[in-house]
Amino acid sequence: MNSRTMRVTWALVRDTFREALARKIFWGFIGCSTLLILFFLFIMRVDVAEGAMATISLFGNTSRGEDVNRLVHQVHGAIAAFLYTAGMFLAVFASAGLIPSVFEPGRIELLLSKPVPRHHILLGRYLGNLAVIAANIFYLVIAIWLIFGIKTGVWTYGFLLSSVLTLYVFAVLLTVVILVAVFTESTVVATMVTFGIMLISPILAQQGVLDRLLSSQWSRSMVHGLYYALPKVFDLGAISRRLVLGDPMGSWMPLWSSAIFGLVVLATSLYAFERRNY
């Protein structure tokens, strides 16, 4: 990558950050994360006795002694689950507008008049959006990880890995936002379609149940097809949980099949963007 390409990429990423900072929802996200961090930092007291047993004090109430490892894993698991579900919805909601806004008439023409290939504009924006969400996720996760690590002496790397996985799933879902935005230029439609994929994932993951419920082979095949074609948000959530709790991994299929989905959707978006008239 030459210096000019780097400069353009950096400008696009920085612009996405600037736009995100101008939106209140970004600050809401940061505010919630900060409250959670402050809660664990000042309100919750963890006393570790003999390196193995811990008691938690909350607003003066002290819980019974717990295995410190189990306690840290439980809290990390709860935060990871929150980040993966509510956080993912918030992330899509907060950032969905950052892509369609580029296609606004009067703005896109000026961007396209610059000596920058179209795919570079879109990828720069995509990268910027990922960076915004990565900053949010890592701010919360690293702070919590440090607080618990320092307070208990337990350092669970699975928690850090789960945040990377959360970002990975967001990266896949963001390709859907881009594709819909390229075709419709609408934040609302882009958000709705992405939420739709997120919501259908847990249903499609229950294949055994669906097979029993569906009468025709055709409908069963369609459900199977959809399951394999769409990103496996639900299954990846299960992988995230296992990472935090340190449980053995099952199949890696949800990971690579979702990556293929993301790559295909991103390539389609870039192709469609190259061909569009503004």
Add this chain to the structure above:
Amino acid sequence: MSCAIEAEGLVKIFRSRWSGKEVRAVDGISLRVERGSTFGLLGPNGAGKTTFVKLLLSAAHPTAGRATVFGRDSREPEARRPIGYLPENHRFPTYMTGHSMLDFYGALSGMDSASRRRRIPELLATVGLADWGNTRLGKYSKGMLQRVGLAQALMHAPALLVLDEPSDGVDPIGRRQIRDILQALEQQGATIFLNSHLLAEVELFCRDVAIIHRGKVALEGKVKDLTAGSGYRIEADNVPERLEQELRAKAMAVAQRNGNVEFLFGSREQANEALDLLRAERCEIEAVACTTSTLEDVFVKAIHEQ
């Protein structure tokens, strides 16, 4: 040496996704814009001016034909490096300040950060916004947005400026300021391509002009040639009726003005002959003038003739 802009049989057809209906926004436009010239593109609303500009900038893809910018195919990103562009109905991000906006678009134009840091205060001062650099664009007036937009187009000292309605929403003083900036750029050798519906503005500033209508070039030429030599006006008093009838047969137009008769002749010979006849009859000559048509006359005629 290659032209600044050269279009050959450029066609753009928009097809409706659902009905399949076709609109030929640009219908075989061929034109050349010489380096260092000031070129005005005129046309009524919906004539295809903005689509033509979009084809030049590769914001839209031609259905047929091709365009080059300084000899490079306009579809190549590098062809856009020497272009500074101010779009019509621009929507600059309101979260940016004047300074950050210039910095962003300067970076996209390939400028390094040191050049941008040097250039931004210079340009903000040039467009009269030196004290507004750190104010968000959301607080700018329409005229200020237009001026900061012009500064954006000038950031990388482009060899070709493409301006779509640059005076739109700008007050007369701001308009004058923009014209002065453009004149200074012209003297430095920049090519200026002005897309405007303000005929007086184009007439005042551009040397060459093309009028497009229904996607085709209706008329093209130098402003001076298109508006010059329209006729000769003679205003006289005490013209006998017999002579008036005789001159009326030769004149392009005759009108009564303040009790005088005004004749408009198409050639110098006719005007001289009429003057001889009028003086022979001892008529009082009130005025003799060479009349030129305005660009508006040329524009209306070109549109009606097509």
